[in-house]
Each structure stands twice: as C-alpha cells, then as structure tokens.
Amino acid sequence: MNNEYRPYTLIAELTYRCPLRCPYCSNPLGYAGYGNEIDTDTWLRVFQEAEALGVVHLNLTGGEPLLRDDLERLIERASRLELYTNLITSGMPLTFGRLSRFAALGLNSVQVSVQSSGPTESDRIAGAPSFHRKLEVMQWVASLELPLTMNVVLHRDNIDEIEELIALAERVSADRLELANAQYLGWALKNRVALLPTREQVETARTIASKARERLRGTMEVIFVTPNYYSVHPKPCMDGWGRRFIVVNPEGLALPCHLAHTLPGLRFDNVTKRDLADIWHHSDGFNEFRGNRWLPDVCRNCDRHTKDFGGCRCQAFHVTGNACATDPACSLSPDHGLIESARSQASQSAGVPILFEYRTGRGFSQA
Amino acid sequence: MTNGMTGDIARPQLSLKVRLRFDRRTGHYLLLYPETGLELSRTATEIVHLCTGERTVDEIAQYLAQTHSDISLVEITRDVCDFLKALAGRGLVQGFK
Secondary structure, eight states: OOOTTOOOEEEEEOOSOOSOOOTTOSSOTTGGGSOOOOOHHHHHHHHHHHHHHTOOEEEEESSOGGGOTTHHHHHHHHHHTTOEEEEEEOOOSOOHHHHHHHHHHTOOEEEEEOSOSSHHHHHHHHTSSOHHHHHHHHHHHHHTTOOEEEEEEEOTTTGGGHHHHHHHHHHTTOSEEEEEEOOSSHHHHHTHHHHOOOHHHHHHHHHHHHHHHHHHTTTOEEEEEOOGGGOSSOOOGGGSTTTSEEEEOTTOBEESSTTGGGSTTOOOOBTTTSOHHHHHHHOHHHHTTOSSTTOOHHHHTSTTHHHHTTSOHHHIIIIISOTTSOOTTSTTSTTHHHHHHHHHHHHHTTTSOOOOOOOOTTSSOOO | OTTSOOOOOOOOEEOTTOEEEEOTTTSOEEEEETTEEEEEOHHHHHHHHHOBSSSOHHHHHHHHHHHOTTSOHHHHHHHHHHHHHHHHHTTOEESOO
C-alpha cells in the first residue's frame, strides 16, 4: 500500500452554525448560502469509509459541533471504529451531563477555544458573552480526566497577552496550548487590516512561548503557530494537497482543506453521491494539486517543494488571483510584494484601533 | 550503570491522552494523541506494551533481554531509557523523567 496519499485525519465540519461571531472564523464567507446539513446516517457511513481508507484521527468541528443533537451517536460510532476523536468546540451550549456522556461514549480529547485571557476582551472578540462559560467547561474537561487543548487564535489585539494566556492554560490544567496566529483566509483575510500583528509583536510572543515550552516540557505542550505572513517559507498547507487530510463540510462536500471549494474551476464531490475512497483516489478535485506537474516554475526549481508542496492553494488564489501560483507568503514568490505591503500596513497602523467585521451568515456584516 | 541497571523505582505507564491502536495498512502499532501520532517500530511496540505502570524500567529491560539474547542488557536498558525519555518529553508517559 502506497502511503504517499493516505488520509490520517478526517475533519468533520458538522455545521457552519455557531453561537460565536469571531472575525477570523475559518468557515467560508457567506456560509449561510450552503445547502442542508447531511444527516446522522450519512456521517456514520462517512466515518466507516474514512476508517477503511486509513483515517485514525477524527476532529469533530464546525461551526459549533455541540449544536448537532446527534453528537452522542457520532462519538459512539467513532469510538467503535477506534478513531481518536477530538471535539473542537467553543464550549457552548454544553452541560456537564452531556460532556460526561461524551466521555463515557469514548471521546478522546477536547479542544476549547478562548479569545483572550480576560472576560471583557474575550467576549468582545467572540461577539457574544462566553468567557466564563468556557472556563467552566475547561474545568469540567479536566475533572473528567479528558485531555484538554486550549486554543487561542492570535492577532494584533491579543498577541501581547501571551504570558497571561499561558498562565490561564496552566490554571485550567491544559495538556496542550495552541497559540495559533490567524491564517489570513476567509474571514481573517477580510479582516486582515484589523488582525495582522507587527513583526515585533510576533517575535516577542514567539520568544515567550519558546521559554514556556521549555519550562513546561512533559507537562503541557506549547505550540506556537507563526502567521505565514512573517515566515520566510510557506507552510506545507494540510501537509500537501490531498495527502493526509480529508475535510467533509456540513453539506457533505469532501475537500482537501476547509476552503478548497472557494477556489474557482475545481469540482468537488458530495459524500451523499460518491464513496469516500473513490473521491479520495479518483476525483478531479483531490487530484488537482497532487504531485509535481501543476507546480509553478519558482517551486519546480526549488528543493523545498518536497517540504512545502508550493504552500497554500487558497492563499495563492485569494491573494494573487491565481490558484496555481507559488504561495505569495514565500519570499521567492513573484507576488511576495503583496505580503510585504500587508506587513508594512500592519507596522504603520500599530497601536491605532481598527474595528473588525464580525462573521455573519450573510457573509457581510450589516452592523 | 555497569551492570545495566538504572535502580530507578518509577513504573512508567502511558498517559491518559494516549491511545495505542494497530494499523492494518502498515502492520505497525500507532501511538495516537491529540492532533498527531507516532508509528512504532516493533521494539518500540514491545516497550510500550510493557509500560503498564506495574514494571520498573529495569524490569522492562530484563523482560526484553529474555527475548533479545543477541543484545546486551546494558544496550537494552539504554534503548528503553532513550525511548521513554522521548515519550516523556512529549507527555506521553507518566512515571518516567
């Protein structure tokens, strides 16, 4: 069996609905225009087909997965399939009783997002009162002895709170702390001016995170994800197109990443119409950017393409207008000037308050 | 450590966040934890299976020495310690520093 293209992780986006309105949401703009959510039986079949394909990790995410009232059945089946199942949640709406049932049914870990280290700012970014409930939920997770990841999406308004965020993660006994800079796609790209930190902010935060990583080694894993606007080389997005991940979105589209369907001219298949293995191996969408033949010359002539696979296709399209271009985050990209100008804009507007637009179902805020 | 013994009284066991599962595709065992996992070699699998929280590192090494007569106890002990140290650094085992 060739392991070059083997999915290890299924990202199940159970719904685009969410009680929060974070301005960097990874769901597509205008998500309300999508079709109906696929039903329980379809998800159960998808889990089974995914496991048969080699998937061992399952991320239950959204939107807010807790809004699905069939989550219990999904967790139970995933556990029976021996999938390592991680619930990625805002923590709302949830009761201790429901979380206990998830644990009893075999849920393996929980990731709770926090928007800031304090209630006022966290609730402002989330666009809804939520901070106190999140703290409570993280304490429930720890009391049930479920592994806890505390996730914080970093941007210019919260990246200076790294110390406080680390202290908060320690206080709630997190096993992992993900300090992940926003990736500037979808909502975050729309709000980039209001979100992109300066290089100094990123470097300071990185240094503090590295020290904490050393201090907490073996107790809490500290992960710092650099915004790729400040890295020399692009990220190996999704570990390469159609190599390790399958995303199934709420309406049942099987995708190589959660925004692949925003690229023009690609055809993706729905799990209600086609078997997942067939989609993975043979569909046009999954094969589009596999291998080397599509690579732009800049990448083809660079050794790093075996490591970064040319970077992120969505970033290439949404920044340069060409999905086949080298990721503009790469310093060798002919379009890198677009990233540099975003950085200098961030530097010039440092300290100046800028309002962001909250995510809305309409895709554009009317506020 | 001339006799290959560490004298360590700790009894390592896998952390709560870790699940061990067999991978039909490769015939190897996988150690799964949030977001990622490790594919275990045959020796690593043997060690992990012995980390039940009941055996000390020395007992694990002695057990392995019985089935690997071609390798010295000193070497086995060193390999077990190196491997467990790597796992402990990632928070994947408890009871080992």
